[in-house]
Amino acid sequence: MKVAVLGTGYVGLSTGVCLAEIGHEVVCIDVDERKIDILKEGKSPIYEPGLEELLIKNSTEGRLAFTTSHQQGLSEVEIIIIAVGTPQSADGQADLSFLEQAAKDLAEHIVQDCIVVVKSTVPVGTNEYLKQLLLGQLKNNVEIKMVSNPEFLRQGSAILDTLKADRIIIGTDDAGASKKIQEMYRPLNVPFLLTDVRSAEMIKYASNAFLATKISFINGIANLCEAVGADVEDVAKGMGYDKRIGTAFLKAGIGYGGSCFPKDVKALLHTSREKGVPFSLLEDTIAINDHQQELLVGKALKRFGELKGKKIAMLGLSFKPETDDMREAPSIKIARLLTAAGAEVAAYDPVAASNARTVIGDVITYLDSALEAAKDADGLFIVTEWEEFRQLDVEAVLDIMKQRIIFDGRNCLDAAVLQDCGPIEYYPVGKPAIILRGG
Known part of the structure; x- marks a missing residue:
């Protein structure tokens, strides 16, 4: 054809x-x-x-x-x-x-x-x-x-x-x-x-809104897990064995971004309001996601007291791995919150730095490797779950940081590996922190 x-x-x-x-x-x-x-x-x-x-x-x-x-x-x-x-x-x-x-x-x-x-x-x-x-x-x-x-x-x-x-x-x-x-x-x-035309149009919005809601749900559970001392990864695994629920999109983290979920959920919510059909679930999905994108900055503020003069290394800029797309990426809000608080931000992403520069601007520094970004950093944020970061040489990174503190927004790092890294403070999402003191 x-x-x-x-x-x-x-x-x-x-x-x-x-x-x-x-x-x-x-x-x-x-x-x-x-x-x-x-x-x-x-x-x-x-x-x-x-x-x-x-x-x-x-x-x-x-x-x-x-x-x-x-x-x-x-x-x-x-x-x-x-x-x-x-x-x-x-x-x-x-x-x-x-x-x-x-x-x-x-x-x-x-x-x-x-x-x-x-x-x-x-x-x-x-x-x-x-x-x-x-x-x-x-x-x-x-x-x-x-x-x-x-x-x-x-x-x-x-x-x-x-x-x-x-x-x-x-x-x-x-x-x-x-x-x-x-x-x-x-x-x-x-x-x-x-299907008929209108049903086909609705299927797209309904699918994306459901997946976004699933992400916000597990992130809400993650926040509750931290409060009660549970492990969200075990909780998600236990939920996922139920065939009615499944494992997809039950990965806790710092929220969704990209070209589809944010705009499609808001568009469907706009339609529901326009037609006079209440849909508070979508409002909550958006609210949880907005809060989640601020999570790492909140954890850092709680740990340091203030961020003025602190250097934060940020690993990952794209909204997800295997793309250079910066649309609605959590890194945008995180970078702006950090710099507004007076922090110096050094960022690295395998492919998205050029696009990130056009969105975030030169208020942060863009570097060519995780090690360059982490050098002399007071804290390290993992923002995008690139495989490179999952395979990170944690000891090498910690050895060049000023303070051995990691805030993992995607739960990329293995807790068992971290236990052998000497002094470290590791703050994941929805899981107990790992605090290993030296001396």
Whole structure:
């Protein structure tokens, strides 16, 4: 099939590359000339494991192309996938301006009947609104069929999540369009769920809100575990053995971030308020997460009394490992709280330092290794659970710190290993602290 993908962010680029990988002829369209130039050179503008290799392979084999021209990109395509951003507005609802612009561009350049697939995360009713927008501005006499096909990709595993998805949601009132989209995805051998459009739109929000709520729940339990002397990891393991609960997203820490959970929970809450349907659970999910992102700073203040003049090493900047994405990353709030309290912050992240600099700025120092960041530090914060930090040479780090104090926001370090590290103060999340004095 000939497929066009509008937008080359995480979702659009991953989708386009994977559709080419399973044999379709794909052209990715983006108005950002710099990004398209990078892609034409066989380079990925985002860090995503496995993406660049597939990009090069499918471009070389002629199944994948990139352009800024809608006229060129939309020529003779059967399916058009919209994967532009829907960021959060000031009031919490989704900003549809990029989606609206995409519809206007399509209306001007579509010259043949086609199926328009909305993969962007959108409020319920958006597909209907978008269809009316398209029909009202079409330049040519063509037939448009709409399909809601939400994505469920995780940054850091977007390729795997596309090629080996749990399910593919196809929401449409047109049987022919549904059959065509099933045919497009058939090589993936993934279960289909066929629904109406509005249910498909709601599935995406409901899924992300549930996962975010699960994270906030275990973080609430973690805080209670600290108060009563329990170990949240044992508690989570015991809960997870129950098949009704499962182990996924029961990892205590300093909260969720990224491009999906924060904005999707707030967007769903906005919809519930707009419709007059109380949903206090979502309000609590957000409140717990906001508090959790301040947790390590609170622990440090309790330990030191004040942070003015203290050097804090911060390991991890991206919102999760295996990505350079800084959207809603807990490190942003942590860095700002630390510097506001007068601390000097030295940070290291394997891939996200460049993006972090544009978000956090130069109020903190960016270094090239964990050891460089930790040198002469009064305390060390582990903020992102990169595997590099799980395998950290703790003794080497402690030996170059001014004070041997670690605040582990992701419970990365092994308590058994720490017991052999000599004098140390180790403050995890939801678990008893380890305090080993010297002498």
